Amino acid sequence: MAAGSRGAEHLIEMRGITKIYPDGTVALRGVDFYVRRGEIHGLLGENGAGKTTLMKILSGLLRPTSGEIWVNGRKVSFKSASEALKMGIGMVHQHLALVQVFTVYENIVLGLKAEGDARLRIEKLMEETGLKVPLDVRIENLPFGVRQRAEILKMLYRNVDVLILDEPTTNLTPVETDELFETLRRLKNQGKTVIFITHKLREVLEVTDRVTVLRNGRVVGVVETSKATPQQLAKMMVGREVVFTVSKPPREPGEPILEVRDLWVRNDLGEWAVKGVSFTVKAGEIFGIAGVEGNGQSELIQAITGLRRPEKGRILLEGRDVTGFPPSKLYRMGLGHIPEDRQGLGLVLDMNVAENSILGVQRGRRFMGKFYNLLWSSIRRHASQIIERFAVVAPSLDAPVRSLSGGNQQKLVVGRELSKEPKLIVAAQPTRGLDVAATEYIRKLLVDMRTRGKAVLLVSADLDEVLQLSDRIAVMYEGEFMGIARPEELTREQIGMMMGGYRLAGG
Amino acid sequence: MERQKLIESLYRFAEIMVALIAGFAISGVIMWLGGYDPIKAYRAMLGTSILTTDPYNLAMTLSFSAPIMFTAITFAVGVRAGVFNIGAEGQMYVGALGAVLVAAMSLPGPLYLPLAILFGSLLGALWGAIAGVLKAYKGVNEVVSTIMLNWIAFWVVEYTRVDLLPNPRDPSKTIEMPEPGRLPILLKGTELTASIVLAVVVTLLSYYLLWHTVLGYEIRATGMNPRAARYGGINPERAVLWSFIIGGIAAGLAGVCEIAGRPPHYAITTGLSNLFGYGFDGITVSLIGANHPLGIIPAAIFVGGLTAGARGMQIVAGVPLEMVKAVQGVIIIALAVPGLLRLLKTRLTRGGG
Numbered sequence: 001m002a003a004g005s006r007g008a009e010h011l012i013e014m015r016g017i018t019k020i021y022p023d024g025t026v027a028l029r030g031v032d033f034y035v036r037r038g039e040i041h042g043l044l045g046e047n048g049a050g051k052t053t054l055m056k057i058l059s060g061l062l063r064p065t066s067g068e069i070w071v072n073g074r075k076v077s078f079k080s081a082s083e084a085l086k087m088g089i090g091m092v093h094q095h096l097a098l099v100q101v102f103t104v105y106e107n108i109v110l111g112l113k114a115e116g117d118a119r120l121r122i123e124k125l126m127e128e129t130g131l132k133v134p135l136d137v138r139i140e141n142l143p144f145g146v147r148q149r150a151e152i153l154k155m156l157y158r159n160v161d162v163l164i165l166d167e168p169t170t171n172l173t174p175v176e177t178d179e180l181f182e183t184l185r186r187l188k189n190q191g192k193t194v195i196f197i198t199h200k201l202r203e204v205l206e207v208t209d210r211v212t213v214l215r216n217g218r219v220v221g222v223v224e225t226s227k228a229t230p231q232q233l234a235k236m237m238v239g240r241e242v243v244f245t246v247s248k249p250p251r252e253p254g255e256p257i258l259e260v261r262d263l264w265v266r267n268d269l270g271e272w273a274v275k276g277v278s279f280t281v282k283a284g285e286i287f288g289i290a291g292v293e294g295n296g297q298s299e300l301i302q303a304i305t306g307l308r309r310p311e312k313g314r315i316l317l318e319g320r321d322v323t324g325f326p327p328s329k330l331y332r333m334g335l336g337h338i339p340e341d342r343q344g345l346g347l348v349l350d351m352n353v354a355e356n357s358i359l360g361v362q363r364g365r366r367f368m369g370k371f372y373n374l375l376w377s378s379i380r381r382h383a384s385q386i387i388e389r390f391a392v393v394a395p396s397l398d399a400p401v402r403s404l405s406g407g408n409q410q411k412l413v414v415g416r417e418l419s420k421e422p423k424l425i426v427a428a429q430p431t432r433g434l435d436v437a438a439t440e441y442i443r444k445l446l447v448d449m450r451t452r453g454k455a456v457l458l459v460s461a462d463l464d465e466v467l468q469l470s471d472r473i474a475v476m477y478e479g480e481f482m483g484i485a486r487p488e489e490l491t492r493e494q495i496g497m498m499m500g501g502y503r504l505a506g507g
Numbered sequence: 508m509e510r511q512k513l514i515e516s517l518y519r520f521a522e523i524m525v526a527l528i529a530g531f532a533i534s535g536v537i538m539w540l541g542g543y544d545p546i547k548a549y550r551a552m553l554g555t556s557i558l559t560t561d562p563y564n565l566a567m568t569l570s571f572s573a574p575i576m577f578t579a580i581t582f583a584v585g586v587r588a589g590v591f592n593i594g595a596e597g598q599m600y601v602g603a604l605g606a607v608l609v610a611a612m613s614l615p616g617p618l619y620l621p622l623a624i625l626f627g628s629l630l631g632a633l634w635g636a637i638a639g640v641l642k643a644y645k646g647v648n649e650v651v652s653t654i655m656l657n658w659i660a661f662w663v664v665e666y667t668r669v670d671l672l673p674n675p676r677d678p679s680k681t682i683e684m685p686e687p688g689r690l691p692i693l694l695k696g697t698e699l700t701a702s703i704v705l706a707v708v709v710t711l712l713s714y715y716l717l718w719h720t721v722l723g724y725e726i727r728a729t730g731m732n733p734r735a736a737r738y739g740g741i742n743p744e745r746a747v748l749w750s751f752i753i754g755g756i757a758a759g760l761a762g763v764c765e766i767a768g769r770p771p772h773y774a775i776t777t778g779l780s781n782l783f784g785y786g787f788d789g790i791t792v793s794l795i796g797a798n799h800p801l802g803i804i805p806a807a808i809f810v811g812g813l814t815a816g817a818r819g820m821q822i823v824a825g826v827p828l829e830m831v832k833a834v835q836g837v838i839i840i841a842l843a844v845p846g847l848l849r850l851l852k853t854r855l856t857r858g859g860g
Contacts, residue, residue: 307737328740337738345738350731355724359739362721372721 010070011037011193012058012089012162017067019053019217027053029217030067035162040184040194042208042225044201046237046292046461046499049214051197055164058195059091060084088161094170096151098139104150105135108157125156129186144269145176152183156192163187164195169203170294171269181207199237199292201230201500213237234496238463248447253471254283256319257424257455258304263313265299273299275479276313281424286446286456288470288487292499293461296479298340301428301459305337306330317424331360336422338414340429340459342406346413349402353394356401357383357416382419390415391441407438414442418449425449428459443469463495477501519797522845530841534834541830548824548834555819556812564815566699572811573768574599576706577761578789579807580713581635581754583798585649586850587717588750589730590642594653595758596786597660598634602627602762603775603782604664610684610766610774611672619688623763631759632752634660639751643744649751657786661779668775680774690768702768707804709757714800716753726750761785791839794846810839 014033020026028050035041045051056062058069060078069076071087078084081091098107109118119135126132131149139147148168155163165184169177184194184207196208204211205225213220213236220236258281265274273296281287289297302308304315306327315323317333327337337360339345347356358367358379367379383397392411394404401409410430417425427446431439446469450456460466466473467487474484475498483504490504498504535545553559556568578595585592605627609619638656641647672681690701717723729736729746736743765782766773772781792810796802817831826834 305738326740326742327738328742331740339738344732345734348728348732348735348739351728355728359728359735362724362739362741368721374719374721374724376719 009036010034011072013068013070014054014058015068015070017054017057017064017069019050019057019062020065027217028057028064031214031217031219033058033212033219034222035193035195036210038188038191038193039209040188040196040207042204042211043195043197043214044199044204044211044233044237045214046199046463048216048461049237050217051214052166054214055091055166055195055197058084059089059164061091085158085160088159089164090155090158090160090162091164091166092148092151092155092168094166094168096147098147098151098154100140101138103136103138104133104142104153107139107150108135108154110154112158122153122157125153128190129153129156130183131156144171145173145179148172148180149183156187160192162193162195164197166197167199167294168196169198169200171271177203199500201233201237201497201502204233205230230497230500230502231493234500235493238492238496238499248469249451251284251451251471253285254453256280256282257317258457259314259316259319260304261314261316263300263303263315264311265296265303265308266311267296267299273479274303274310277476277479277481278313279474279481279484281455281457283423283455284450284453285471286450286458286469288466288473289457289459289476290463290466290473290495290499291461291476295476297428297459297476299479300476301337301340301426301457304457305335305339305426327360328363331420331422334423336417336420336425338417338425338427338430340432342410342413347401347409350400352398352400353387353392353404353412354380354383354397356412357386359416361416361420386412386415386419389419390445407434410434410442411438414445418445422454424455424457426457426459429461430458431460431462431465463492463499467495475499475504523795523842526841526845527838530838533841534837537833537837538826538830543826543830544824548820548826551819551823551826552813552816552834554816555823556814556816557809562694563697564819566694566697567815567818568808568812569703570698570700570769570811571814572807573702573706574761574765574785575788575792575810576703576710576803576807577757577764578786579792579796579803580710580757580789580800581786582790582793583796583800583803584713584717584726584750584754584757586793586798587723587730588726588747589733590649590747590750592635592638592649592653592751592754593787593790594635594638594649594656594751595754595761595789596784597653597657598631598755598758599762599765599786600657600660600664600779600782601634602631602759603766603779604667604762605630605759606684606763606766607667607672607681607775610688611682616685616687619685620690620767623684623688623767624760627763627766628756628759631757631762632755635751635755635758636748639748639755642751643747664775664779668777668779674774680772680776682774684767684773688767689773690764692770698770700764700768700770702764705760705764705768706807709760710800710804713753713757717800722746722749758786758789761789791843794843794850795839797846798850806842813838 012035017028017031019028031054033054043051053062057064060081060083076087108122131153133146133150133153168180172180187194198204208225210222210224211228212222215237261278263274263277267273277300291297299308303310306325309324314321322330343349361367367375369375380397386392387394390411392415393408431442446456458466458469470487472484473487475482475495477499482498485504538545538548555564559565578599581595582592606623609623609626634656638649638652641652642649668681674680674682693699693701717727725741726746726749728739728741729743733743788810792803792806796806813835820826820831821828
């Protein structure tokens with residue numbers, strides 16, 4: 001082996017990896033990432049820290065803008081995932097790459113030359129690794145945990161030495177998670193190397209040998225897990241300087257506007273996504289929900305805004321029970337909803353600016369005549385007002401919304417929702433992907449609304465945003481609130497711990 | 508932005524011209540290989556349908572364009588709601604049946620036409636609503652259900668023709684629409700009746716409905732993005748159902764007009780031969796017209812012209828009927844291809860509907 005002294009120690013060396021996406025987003029800034037042979041290596045970080053991007057580069061799905069990758073002491077440059085696979089590097093994604101209508105067996109051998117003893121080899125693999133999967137059942141008929149095992153088997157069958165797992169426990173039950181960890185330990189004992197991407201502190205501490213912490217596209221530190229504490233990791237993960245601040249005049253909250261009582265909601269897979277959440281948002285208050293994405297925030301918002309039916313619990317709007325009400329009814333009662341997915345939910349991209357400016361209020365008296373006819377002149381006036389008041393840059397009212405920039409699309413959504421003069425504003429990830437100016441502007445608008453006596457429910461994966469804007473904060477983890485407190489009562493460390501699954505003491 | 512719109516319109520126009528030229532060229536080669544003179548044939552075809560000053564020929568063209576204008580609306584409204592409603596054929600059959608049922612009653616003269624229109628469109632709407640309910644609330648693929656409903660309608664109507672409402676004087680057809688219930692003939696000696704007026708009015712109404720009413724707005728929003736529609740307080744299931752009902756009304760009216768406004772039969776004939784195929788022609792008309800009511804009017808007149816010109820091709824140029832049909836088919840397919848590709852593309856990128 002023509003390896004340097006390091007090559008012997010490190011199976012994988014990624015040196016100075018920078019990744020700039022075509023739209024100018026800088027995902028990674030000179031990352032050095034080293035993995036030892038035969039270890040379980042945790043890759044820890046918040047959303048958008050660059051974990052997945054880094055691993056997609058290692059597995060050949062993305063090409064770095066600059067930087068070098070060395071595997072086994074040899075410099076490599078992967079042009080595709082199959083090239084990485086040939087070098088023994090395979091990645092199991094959050095969204096599994098399995099053909100739904102094929103059986104497990106068919107998925108495992110898919111794309112490979114027929115081998116007489118394929119089945120025997122798979123059965124032997126299952127024996128060795130403890131990954132038990134029914135080979136002749138179609139993927140679509142299997143629960144998620146089993147599908148994941150099938151995907152791992154598929155990688156092992158392809159003789160992978162380095163197994164990359166991207167947030168593998170997101171959709172697993174606690175028992176399945178334990179089983180997965182057991183499997184990972186076995187693989188390690190057989191000499192495989194595992195890279196484990198996660199944001200969950202507990203899991204990192206439980207299963208990994210070493211951890212690399214990423215923040216904002218940079219490596220914050222590498223630690224031996226046995227010497228690490230959750231406090232230390234939490235601080236590394238979220239501790240960062242505040243970029244800019246929004247001035248927030250003090251205000252006494254008023255009457256309760258939104259009350260959520262012991263709410264239980266299932267996700268699309270039928271699993272519990274929200275587990276007994278209770279809170280109140282008062283007039284003149286911003287209630288922020290922090291937490292890593294995918295911990296039930298989306299389902300909670302959907303239940304409150306009428307897009308998903310809760311299984312148990314009550315939602316009250318100004319004291320009236322509105323559980324299970326459709327969006328149209330909630331809008332009439334004073335709900336404004338800035339959805340997290342503006343392009344897929346908040347706008348009809350192929351409709352024009354004027355048409356989008358009335359989405360949700362199209363049956364309002366201002367826009368609909370006696371014969372259910374649209375009052376176009378009134379609609380256009382409304383759209384121009386939004387454009388003017390909220391500084392939306394649009395070529396014309398007849399331009400399809402698709403042609404607007406992301407920031408202007410969001411300003412149109414925000415403008416539309418705020419111009420309803422709602423009593424309750426639900427804002428989910430309101431500034432995601434926006435530039436600094438648009439971000440600041442939208443945050444100001446939300447604070448203005450609160451100061452004018454509206455109730456604001458803010459959900460954001462951006463911790464700074466939640467900390468700056470909110471009067472009270474809840475941190476959500478796996479469908480539950482880890483605690484509710486005023487932002488000044490919390491240290492970043494505490495929030496980081498709560499985001500990683502530790503309850504606020506006494507909370 | 509106005510400029511972008513203009514560029515897009517010009518692009519669409521160029522697309523149609525290219526498709527038209529390709530269609531004519533391919534069929535020309537087919538005719539030439541078959542030993543016929545394509546130039547002479549085309550001159551005869553267009554000279555007896557569209558490119559003519561002879562009112563008789565123009566009247567024939569318009570009379571053929573009326574039913575397919577209606578059925579094109581059926582398909583177009585479906586596309587706007589994001590569904591592939593190909594049930595115009597069956598909805599038209601039951602619409603015609605509705606008109607015949609009214610014709611079989613003894614009523615005061617002036618009541619026949621309004622009742623036939625009412626009853627026929629109602630039955631058409633009902634037939635469309637079956638597929639609509641299945642699609643919206645049970646997730647049944649509308650292509651499959653409408654094809655099945657087309658055949659159910661066919662045999663129900665055929666059974667009625669033979670066993671329930673046969674014409675006592677002519678066993679090959681049903682009871683005729685009595686004289687007072689017929690749509691007036693616009694040009695003596697031709698088949699052109701007021702059904703073309705009705706068709707144009709309904710087409711314009713559907714334009715108004717789609718772009719100037721709340722229901723149309725909600726249908727279009729649903730078709731473009733059902734998730735955003737639901738977010739916007741729209742009930743997407745209901746919007747889809749409405750699109751089937753509106754489409755059913757249009758197709759039902761096509762059937763009514765073939766009974767009340769098509770000399771010489773004014774009835775349903777053996778094997779539904781005077782109705783058969785108009786529903787499917789409507790799909791191509793809609794695709795050629797970019798699934799837009801204002802595009803459908805010229806598209807229907809063009810396709811109607813191909814049908815009308817078929818006689819000229821046979822008589823003047825001596826091209827046999829089979830060859831004429833082949834030529835028509837090739838031209839129509841060539842014209843429909845761009846629209847069809849666009850439609851499939853949006854449906855596939857959306858992950859099917």
